[in-house]
Amino acid sequence: MTLATATTSGEPYCANAFYAYDAERNVFVFTSDDTTRHAQEMLANSRVAASVVLETRIVGKVQGLQICGTAERGDDADRKTYLRRFPYAAAVGELHLWRIEPDFMKLTDNTLGFGKKLIWKR
Numbered sequence: 001m002t003l004a005t006a007t008t009s010g011e012p013y014c015a016n017a018f019y020a021y022d023a024e025r026n027v028f029v030f031t032s033d034d035t036t037r038h039a040q041e042m043l044a045n046s047r048v049a050a051s052v053v054l055e056t057r058i059v060g061k062v063q064g065l066q067i068c069g070t071a072e073r074g075d076d077a078d079r080k081t082y083l084r085r086f087p088y089a090a091a092v093g094e095l096h097l098w099r100i101e102p103d104f105m106k107l108t109d110n111t112l113g114f115g116k117k118l119i120w121k122r
Contacts, residue, residue, distance in 0.1 A: 001018070001030065002052075004051075005038045031095050031098070049068050062108065062110040063108065066107075071099070073098060074098050075099075078099050
C-alpha cells in the first residue's frame with residue numbers, strides 16, 4: 001500500500017507499507033514506527049490517502065484501489081488482523097499499529113471492462 005500524508009500546512013509525503021484488510025470493520029491495518037515522517041504527520045493531521053495496486057503488464061487485468069480516510073492508532077482487533085496476515089511480525093518486536101478508516105474508495109477494475117470504476121462512500 002502506498003500511504004499519502006500531509007503536514008498541517010499541506011506539504012504532501014508518501015510512504016509504502018505492508019497492510020492487512022479487515023473486511024468486517026472495513027479498515028486497513030499497517031505498522032509504522034512513531035519516529036517516521038508519515039507517523040508524525042498522521043499524529044498532526046489524521047486525514048490520509050492510500051492506494052493499492054495489483055502489479056500487471058496486462059491492461060485487461062489492471063486493478064487499483066484509491067482510498068481517502070482517517071488514520072488512527074491500532075487496537076487489539078487491528079493487531080489480530082495484522083498478525084493473521086503477517087504472523088512473523090510478532091517476532092520483530094513491538095508493533096506500532098495504525099488503521100485507516102476509509103470514507104471514500106474508488107476501485108478501477110479492468111477485469112470488469114476497460115476503465116470500469118466502482119465507488120464507495122461512507
